[in-house]
Amino acid sequence: MRRLVPAVALALIALLASGCAPAEGDTDPNAPVAPVESVGPELTGDLTVYAAASLKTAFDELATQFEMRHPSLEVVPIVYDGSSTLATQLIEGAPADVFASADEANMQKIADAGLATDAPLFATNTLVIATPVGNPGEVEDLSDFAEDSVTVVLCAVEVPCGAASQKLFANAGLTVTPASWEQNVTAVLTKVAANEADAGLVYATDVRGRTDVESIVPEGAADVVNRYPIAALTDAANPDAAQAFVEFVLSEEGQAVLEGLGFGRP
Numbered sequence: 001m002r003r004l005v006p007a008v009a010l011a012l013i014a015l016l017a018s019g020c021a022p023a024e025g026d027t028d029p030n031a032p033v034a035p036v037e038s039v040g041p042e043l044t045g046d047l048t049v050y051a052a053a054s055l056k057t058a059f060d061e062l063a064t065q066f067e068m069r070h071p072s073l074e075v076v077p078i079v080y081d082g083s084s085t086l087a088t089q090l091i092e093g094a095p096a097d098v099f100a101s102a103d104e105a106n107m108q109k110i111a112d113a114g115l116a117t118d119a120p121l122f123a124t125n126t127l128v129i130a131t132p133v134g135n136p137g138e139v140e141d142l143s144d145f146a147e148d149s150v151t152v153v154l155c156a157v158e159v160p161c162g163a164a165s166q167k168l169f170a171n172a173g174l175t176v177t178p179a180s181w182e183q184n185v186t187a188v189l190t191k192v193a194a195n196e197a198d199a200g201l202v203y204a205t206d207v208r209g210r211t212d213v214e215s216i217v218p219e220g221a222a223d224v225v226n227r228y229p230i231a232a233l234t235d236a237a238n239p240d241a242a243q244a245f246v247e248f249v250l251s252e253e254g255q256a257v258l259e260g261l262g263f264g265r266p
Contacts, residue, residue, distance in 0.1 A: 043073040047241045048095060050079045050086045052102035052160065052228070053184035054125065054203045058261050059100065065257070066248050073241055082159040082184035083107075090115060090233070097242035100230040100249075102185075103160035107229040116231035121266030122249050123228040123258050125203045127164055129216040130192045137198025142168065142218045145176045145199060153188050153197040154178040160226055161185040165201040168224045189213065205262040227266055 047066075051059045056078075063075040079086065079096070083106040090096055091113045099116065101107040102125070110116045131139050137150050145152050154176070155162030162181070169176050179197060182188045188200040193212040203226070207215040230249055232242035248254050255265060 043070040043238075043241045043244055045073060045238050045241065047073060047075045047097050047238055047245060048079075049075060049098045049100070049245070050081075050090060050094070050096045051098075051100040052083045052086070053080045053186040054102055054161070054206060055100055055228070056080045056186070058123075058205075058258050058263065061257050061261075062249060062254055065253065066245055069248070070241070070244070075245075080184075080186075082155070082161075084156075084158040084160075085183055095237060096233055097236035097238050098230065098232055098245055100228060101160070102226055102228055103163065104227055104229055105163070106160065107231065110231065110233075115233050115235060117234060119229035119231040120246070120250060121227050122230050122254070124264035124266055125205055125226045125228070125262075126221045126264075127161070127168060127201045127218065127224060128204045128207055128221065129199055129218050130189060130202045130207055130213045131199050131216070132192055132195040132197075133212060133214060135214055136195070139199040139216070141216070142172050142174060142220075145169070146174050151196075151198045152176060152178045153180050153182055153191045153200045155185055155188055155201070156181040156183055159184060161188070161201065161203060164224050164226055168201070168218065168220060171220050171223065172218075208262045225264075228263075 049059065059078055063078060067073060067075055083101040083103060086099065087106040087109045090099060090110060099110055107119045111119065129139060131137060139150060144150050154165050157163060157166055185202050185206055189202045189206050191197045192200045207213055230246050232239065232246050236242040
């Protein structure tokens with residue numbers, strides 16, 4: 001046994017001299033604490049976002065995730081409406097940091113007014129026919145929208161979903177007169193779900209996961225694609241946060257949220 005003592009002592013000295021880390025699972029109270037890697041620049045204050053009505057579910061989730069990454073920043077309740085309505089409000093002076101449109105035409109209005117210089121595309125969408133549960137109007141395809149017996153509601157022509165609807169009808173050689181023109185796609189879906197109309201055209205993402213409506217993909221839907229641009233506005237009160245939010249929406253994390261809700265990539 002006495003012959004083993006020097007060997008043990010030598011081994012202990014070698015271990016201490018080598019500076020080896022404690023074994024896995026052990027804790028060294030004297031070890032320095034590694035700094036937590038920053039998730040980005042420190043952002044503070046409020047962030048105001050104006051976004052197309054069809055983006056509500058997606059942007060609510062994106063805002064939540066963005067705030068988690070920047071706990072000193074608050075995304076104030078996002079303003080959702082038809083893109084044309086939002087564009088008009090912004091041009092008339094409504095304060096906002098970020099604008100996300102459901103089409104390029106309304107973003108161009110913002111650019112022409114000097115409110116945006118860069119507006120990358122971040123998502124795409126297509127239209128579907130929405131009917132109440134049970135399809136009481138027995139709507140089968142776009143041609144039924146032209147029947148007098150079918151009550152139809154559509155987005156107003158100046159709204160992106162309305163412009164896309166008119167293009168879809170034109171491609172099919174149809175003229176449709178709706179019972180009402182709605183200022184955003186949410187209003188169309190609300191009337192259909194409440195059985196106030198037999199059918200309406202909404203985005204594919206709007207009916208995803210809904211149990212109060214049914215949907216039909218009309219012929220030619222893949223040929224009419226809405227492309228969504230987003231911009232940090234030039235007069236943003238919080239320009240750093242605005243640019244960071246745009247970058248987050250364009251990031252893999254942001255794109256995963258959008259894809260999970262049915263949006264296509266640009």
